[in-house]
Amino acid sequence: MRTTYSRPVFLALLFFLAYSVKTTSQEIPDGHEKFLFDAVNRERTFEKLPPLKWDANLASAARAHARQMAEHNHLSHQFAGEPDLTKRAHDAGAYFSMVAENVAEAPSVDELHIEWMKSPPHRANILNPKLTAIGIAVEIRGEQYFAVQDFSTAVNSLTKEEQERRVGQLLRERGLRIAKNPDEARKACDSSVAIPGARPLTVAHFEAADLNQLPEQLSGMINRGSFKNAAVGACSAGEAASFSRFRITVLLY
Numbered sequence: 001m002r003t004t005y006s007r008p009v010f011l012a013l014l015f016f017l018a019y020s021v022k023t024t025s026q027e028i029p030d031g032h033e034k035f036l037f038d039a040v041n042r043e044r045t046f047e048k049l050p051p052l053k054w055d056a057n058l059a060s061a062a063r064a065h066a067r068q069m070a071e072h073n074h075l076s077h078q079f080a081g082e083p084d085l086t087k088r089a090h091d092a093g094a095y096f097s098m099v100a101e102n103v104a105e106a107p108s109v110d111e112l113h114i115e116w117m118k119s120p121p122h123r124a125n126i127l128n129p130k131l132t133a134i135g136i137a138v139e140i141r142g143e144q145y146f147a148v149q150d151f152s153t154a155v156n157s158l159t160k161e162e163q164e165r166r167v168g169q170l171l172r173e174r175g176l177r178i179a180k181n182p183d184e185a186r187k188a189c190d191s192s193v194a195i196p197g198a199r200p201l202t203v204a205h206f207e208a209a210d211l212n213q214l215p216e217q218l219s220g221m222i223n224r225g226s227f228k229n230a231a232v233g234a235c236s237a238g239e240a241a242s243f244s245r246f247r248i249t250v251l252l253y
Helices: 032-047 056-072 085-091 107-116 120-128 160-172 183-187 216-224
Strands: 011-017 094-108 133-141 142-153 201-210 229-235 244-252
Touching: 032 107, 032 120, 032 133, 032 142, 056 085, 056 094, 056 133, 056 142, 085 094, 085 142, 085 216, 085 244, 094 107, 094 120, 107 120, 107 142, 120 142, 160 244, 183 229, 201 216, 216 244
Parallel strands: none
Antiparallel strands: 011 094, 094 142, 133 142, 201 244, 229 244
C-alpha cells in the first residue's frame, strides 16, 4: 500500500496453522524492536488480551529475514534459496503449534506500527488471542526501515521423561496405575516392533501440541474399557516436522 510519505510504506503478512521445535538473538528487546514490542502489547492490553512474550528465537529468525529484505530492497515472506517461515522459526530454535508473520517497509519506526494497525489482516495477527509469543527485528537501509514481526503459539520443549510424567499424571487422575518403566511403551512407538512381556489390551498412539489434557479419543477408550494399568512412552518427533508436536504411545492393560 502507498501513503503520502516521501517514501512509501509497504506491508505483507503470512500465517500458518498446524492441526496434527541456540540462537544469538537478544533475550530482551531494545531500541526499535522494544518500541514495536511495547506498541504491540499496548494494543493487546487495550483489547483486554494477554501480552505477548518476547521470544529470542523468533527474534533471531526475524532478524535473518529482515536482513534479506533490506539487502533485496523488497518485501517478501520468502526469497529464492531462503527457507519458509515455519522452517526459519524451527531452525532458530522456536517451538510452536501456530506461527504467523508481518513484514513492512516504512520511512520511520512509528509508521511501521501505525500501518500494521491500519491494515486489517496485520492488525488481526497483532490481536490474535491464540498467539502467545513474538520476536521482532528492524533493519535500516538509508532512510528506509525494514521490519519483521514473527508470532507464535509457543509450545514448551519437554524431555521424553517430562512428557511421560505429564501424561502419566493425567492417566492416574483417571484411576489407572502407571508402570514405572516406559521401555515397552517406547518400543511400541514403532508399530512394527513386537511388544514384549504381558500383552496390552489396547495400544493407543496420539500426537498433540498440548499435554495438559488427554485426547478425546483416548479418554473415550478409557471410559469404555475396564483398564487397570497403563504404560506411557514418549516417541521421537519426526525430523521433518515444521510444527512442534509430542508423539505419545499409551499401553492399556
